[in-house]
Amino acid sequence: MKLRHCFLSLVCLLAMLLPFLVHARQFPVLVYHRFAPQAVDSMTVRTAAFEAQLEQIEAGGYRVIPLRQVLDYLAGRAPEPPPRALAISADDGHASVYRVMYPIVQRRHLPITLFIYPSAISNASYAMTWAQLAELRDSGLFDIQSHTYWHPNFLRERRQLSADAYAHLVDDQLIRSRAVLRQRLGRPVDLLAWPFGLWDAELESHAAAAGYVAAFTLEHRPARRGDDPMALPRYLITDAVDAKAFAAILRLADGEREEGR
Numbered sequence: 466m467k468l469r470h471c472f473l474s475l476v477c478l479l480a481m482l483l484p485f486l487v488h489a490r491q492f493p494v495l496v497y498h499r500f501a502p503q504a505v506d507s508m509t510v511r512t513a514a515f516e517a518q519l520e521q522i523e524a525g526g527y528r529v530i531p532l533r534q535v536l537d538y539l540a541g542r543a544p545e546p547p548p549r550a551l552a553i554s555a556d557d558g559h560a561s562v563y564r565v566m567y568p569i570v571q572r573r574h575l576p577i578t579l580f581i582y583p584s585a586i587s588n589a590s591y592a593m594t595w596a597q598l599a600e601l602r603d604s605g606l607f608d609i610q611s612h613t614y615w616h617p618n619f620l621r622e623r624r625q626l627s628a629d630a631y632a633h634l635v636d637d638q639l640i641r642s643r644a645v646l647r648q649r650l651g652r653p654v655d656l657l658a659w660p661f662g663l664w665d666a667e668l669e670s671h672a673a674a675a676g677y678v679a680a681f682t683l684e685h686r687p688a689r690r691g692d693d694p695m696a697l698p699r700y701l702i703t704d705a706v707d708a709k710a711f712a713a714i715l716r717l718a719d720g721e722r723e724e725g726r
């Protein structure tokens with residue numbers, strides 16, 4: 466009798482928890498790189514496709530929230546974001562982020578997080594200038610964060626360098642990027658996107674020691690509570706992501722579990 470009572474209580478408890486388990490919050494975090502009228506390479510999203518995706522977000526009742534708001538919720542520091550929320554980021558500081566993305570997101574008032582490697586800024590012909598980044602910052606829509614100093618492939622560097630030289634390179638890349646961005650743009654920098662989405666436990670501990678509180682990789686799943694804060698997943702959006710694939714990513718913001726998980 467006692468055992469039966471116990472079993473029934475457990476069933477009741479699970480039944481009560483089920484809606485929360487099924488609808489656990491999860492947040493797709495999108496990452497873009499470049500925009501152009503035509504998809505000139507795999508990382509370039511056609512301007513029309515980008516606008517159609519933003520339209521899909523709005524028409525589906527989804528909303529773009531600041532990436533930091535997602536992080537604060539995942540870390541238990543902030544209340545639950547509104548339903549159907551996702552975040553958008555863009556890596557590498559390509560000139561088309563200023564030229565193409567900026568006017569579009571400004572019209573729609575969308576918060577965007579940029580991950581920048583400072584060595585390219587006002588230097589490489591394809592990259593933005595510091596003045597352009599400052600303008601994005603001043604729009605109030607862009608949070609400008611670190612993508613290391615010159616975008617190394619850490620795993621390749623580790624194979625080629627001595628242990629000491631490698632540790633020195635990693636620390637320099639992580640620390641100098643933060644310092645230069647903070648000095649140039651006058652805002653705190655504590656988020657990191659791993660170059661090429663490559664990371665490991667050793668890199669994570671270097672990043673934490675360098676003062677980063679969260680870091681992002683490239684992985685085809687939404688971010689959830691319980692994820693490693695130094696390796697949070699982001700969806701790489703290329704021009705190959707069509708409307709159907711994009712809709713499937715958006716649906717994850719409803720809280721449903723990904724197929725096969």
Ligand SMILES: [Zn+2]
Pocket residue numbers: 556557612616660661
């Ligand atoms: Zn990158």
